[in-house]
Amino acid sequence: MDTANLSAFLAVAETGSFSRAAEQLHLTQPAISKRVASLELQLGCRLFDRIGRHIGLTEAGLSLRPRALEIIDALEDARRALSNLSSVVQGRVAMATSHHIGLHRLPPVLREFTRTYPQVALDIQFLDSEVAYEKVLHGDIELAVITLAPTIESPIIAERIWNDPLDFVVAPDHPLARAETLSFAELGEYPAVFPGPNTFTRRIVSQLFSQEGVEPHISMSTNYMETIKMMVSIGLAWSVLPRTMLDSQVHSLRLPGTNLERQLGVIWHSGRTLSNAGRAFIRLLQRNAALDSLPR
Known part of the structure; x- marks a missing residue:
């Protein structure tokens, strides 16, 4: 045939x-x-x-x-x-990453990879982490660098690369910005903007609120962190953002005893033979994780 x-x-x-x-x-x-x-x-x-x-x-x-x-x-x-019987790293790597990771985490890794392996063609799709996860699961792409799901099940293999601390944020002139400390109940009284209900990030935050017995007032939803930051910065709502995105446009809130973070990493299918290029990309990510863990 x-x-x-x-x-x-x-x-x-x-x-x-x-x-x-x-x-x-x-x-x-x-x-x-x-x-x-x-x-x-x-x-x-x-x-x-x-x-x-x-x-x-x-x-x-x-x-x-x-x-x-x-x-x-x-x-x-x-x-x-x-x-793979030859040690040559060449060919094409079909991969996906989220918009946030592609903008804030991957550029130095991609720059080093393309310089080290000029014979490799990177086919990168920018997708929501959940969509990228499904594409790896169904064999449509070789690997994905995404926000990791709270639980990873076979046949997916996942390796954490970065810890991504998250902060509760509002606009600098938001009424909550004047509070020295806040409770979840006080936060829940104000409108919030969050990623969609099926996103890994939303599940992490929802689990935290559920433990506190509070239902957040989510009035808007978008999966793009940059859009969420913009809506927070103009005072439309509060939200949760990666600490790497914080600047003078937003104000970080203090919730005593709260340590919120998500895991960013790489996933691939255990039943799929990784290409030499795919293995090389994962090794580079692992080295990046090792360097990040060193004392500064």
Whole structure:
């Protein structure tokens, strides 16, 4: 069975369009149609129903899709394993990172990696940590540098790289900014802006409030830390921000006995053979973590 035909089939199944599949695979639409038709002829069944402009998988197509994914994944894994027999670090690394980490943590790591391994092409997607986690889980990308989930389960492997302390913040002219210390109950009386309810950061903060028996008044939600900082700085709400983002635009609040932080790190799939380039990137992150832990 021709893997090029399987790849064309999977691209059409994913995009729901022959033209978009052609763009994804950098081919012409007739070439995609020919590959799918060849696969249908080889298997002796139709894989797609074409009704007007709508394209949907037939029962045979639905049955083939998970098997085709397994075949392509197995071949890619074999290719990486064979490529790893040489010690050359080259090729492509498909990875993801969150916008915050990509802006505030990764630039020096990426700069050193590209200088050290100029033959490696980095394919970086900027995604929410939760989306990146799912992409690693399903084998769509090799690794991700994200906010780690509170609990990590097999088959995902995670390694902490940075501790990321979080502070409660308001605008400098917010009524809460005048308080020397605050309770969770007092904080809960004012509007807050937070990342979405399914984000790892929101779960960490929600768990803390739940322990205190307080329900925060969350009036707005966005997953972009920079946007949250802007809304806090103009006085719309209070929030929680990484300490690395604090400056004169926001005022840090004191909640006695509170030590809030999240873990940032790298994840990969235990069932996937990492490329030499992927291993080299993880080693560089590990070295970065070791340097950060040294006394200053």
